[in-house]
Amino acid sequence: MTEPAPQPPPSGNPSEFDRYSAGYNAGMEVGLKRLAGASAALFLEQKLEILLDELRRAGRLRTDPSFRYLDFGCGAGDFLSLVARRGLQWSCEGCDVSRGMLQEARKRWPRDLQSIPLWPIEPNRFPAARFDLISAVCVFHHIPPDQWIESLRRLKDALVPGGWLAVFEHNPWNPATNYVVRRTEIDRNAVLLSPAVARDRLAAAGFGKPRTRFFLFAPPRFKFLWPAEKLLARVPLGGQYVLFAQKDSG
Numbered sequence: 650m651t652e653p654a655p656q657p658p659p660s661g662n663p664s665e666f667d668r669y670s671a672g673y674n675a676g677m678e679v680g681l682k683r684l685a686g687a688s689a690a691l692f693l694e695q696k697l698e699i700l701l702d703e704l705r706r707a708g709r710l711r712t713d714p715s716f717r718y719l720d721f722g723c724g725a726g727d728f729l730s731l732v733a734r735r736g737l738q739w740s741c742e743g744c745d746v747s748r749g750m751l752q753e754a755r756k757r758w759p760r761d762l763q764s765i766p767l768w769p770i771e772p773n774r775f776p777a778a779r780f781d782l783i784s785a786v787c788v789f790h791h792i793p794p795d796q797w798i799e800s801l802r803r804l805k806d807a808l809v810p811g812g813w814l815a816v817f818e819h820n821p822w823n824p825a826t827n828y829v830v831r832r833t834e835i836d837r838n839a840v841l842l843s844p845a846v847a848r849d850r851l852a853a854a855g856f857g858k859p860r861t862r863f864f865l866f867a868p869p870r871f872k873f874l875w876p877a878e879k880l881l882a883r884v885p886l887g888g889q890y891v892l893f894a895q896k897d898s899g
């Protein structure tokens with residue numbers, strides 16, 4: 650596949666998130682979520698800290714442009730922009746099925762982020778063996794369950810041998826998460842994956858056994874508690890979890 654060009658995505662078939670893209674706010678209209686998070690960015694900041702911590706732990710935290718990173722289902726680019734601003738020097742890209750969301754990212758990003766390639770996902774067309782790390786932040790519960798394994802296989806194929814996939818998801822075993830999801834407009838068609846189901850689908854897609862880490866035990870506005878949450882990482886009751894899975898180094 651040729652290198653995606655850093656330009657606004659063309660218009661094409663509509664997808665579910667096109668209708669939420671203008672002014673996308675990640676469901677912050679729900680009172681409990683606002684109370685917990687103060688801002689949508691804070692939820693994403695915590696995820697980035699966890700991602701970097703997991704890479705460090707695996708001895709895979711690099712900070713150079715030869716490290717290629719894809720944010721799958723990047724939406725309005727909020728997580729991707731945090732990564733790009735972190736001073737890691739990674740070569741970043743984002744992709745999404747919603748052209749509206751990609752256009753929203755272009756609209757809200759300042760000039761220094763405009764060179765980051767954003768590309769719409771096309772059926773039967775995805776890069777192969779290109780990325781050292783792929784993240785999927787709250788994406789899989791928006792993908793129909795019968796497509797989970799196929800989507801994970803695609804991501805595995807897009808990783809270089811030994812590359813990592815980080816899947817961040819809502820934890821359906823947490824009552825507060827269920828409460829918020831039931832009241833969030835963008836989640837009206839969401840199907841939450843339990844960690845057990847997600848692990849099973851990763852195995853079916855050919856990934857090695859993932860490391861599971863639970864987080865969001867306390868509202869993210871209490872930032873001083875983030876390090877303490879690490880002690881609870883194996884307690885399956887956090888509001889969200891991340892599965893950190895590696896492609897065979899072949």
Ligand SMILES: C[S@@+](CC[C@H](N)C(=O)[O-])C[C@H]1O[C@@H](n2cnc3c(N)ncnc32)[C@H](O)[C@@H]1O
Pocket residue numbers: 664666675721722723724725726727728744745746747750770785786787788791792800835
């Ligand atoms: C809740 S938003 C999360 C956006 C972003 N990851 C974030 O955390 O801000 C879910 C995103 O997943 C995208 N999505 C839904 N189905 C997808 C699929 N099959 N492949 C890739 N992205 C998809 C949606 O278009 C939307 O942008």
